[in-house]
Amino acid sequence: MIELIVADRCTDCGACVEVCPTNVLERAPSGPPQLARVEDCQTCFMCELYCRADAIYVAPDCDRRVAITQETALASGRLGQYRQHSGWDEWAGQFPNEQWLMETVFRRAGEAAAGAAGADDKRTA
Structure with missing residues (x-):
């Protein structure tokens, strides 16, 4: 389930809002998108895949929220890991x-x- 968007990394491109199949995210007047309907998250990781800034953390648990802070997410090294291991964008030559x-x-x-x-x-x- 989507847990957080790291504001310092977010470029406000809106890609995550556009690709979310269940409308979990909403554009904000300024700053990163808002987690508007987290309970509708299907843990599909689409938002994380399309976030070129690696600003989104989606926990693999799709049944319940997992408490995590921005500091913990940044320190974990998991931000962007799914996108990387999926071979998206700059990782296309290294990971299939x-x-x-x-x-x-x-x-x-x-x-x-x-x-x-x-x-x-x-x-x-």
């Missing part, structure tokens, strides 16, 4: 962009969940 593999990951997770649900149904019958 394998986002297309996520379809397989999601399909296998769905099959595993369906299998687990079927096993639970058999035990309760």
Whole structure:
């Protein structure tokens, strides 16, 4: 879930606002975008991928907020890590962009969940 935008790094380009599929972010009159509807975040990481300033921190936990300060986020070295490891922009030559593999990951997770649900149904019958 999106947790914070580091104001000192944000360039106010608005890319994160435009790519968010669930309208979590809103442009502010000045400064970085506002986290307007965090509860709608799907943890898709699109905002983080499109943030060339590496100013956005999205925690991998999609069920609940994770408390983190700007100082902790900056010290962690995680800002921009997802974009880097996805081979976006300046990282294209060093890391392969394998986002297309996520379809397989999601399909296998769905099959595993369906299998687990079927096993639970058999035990309760």
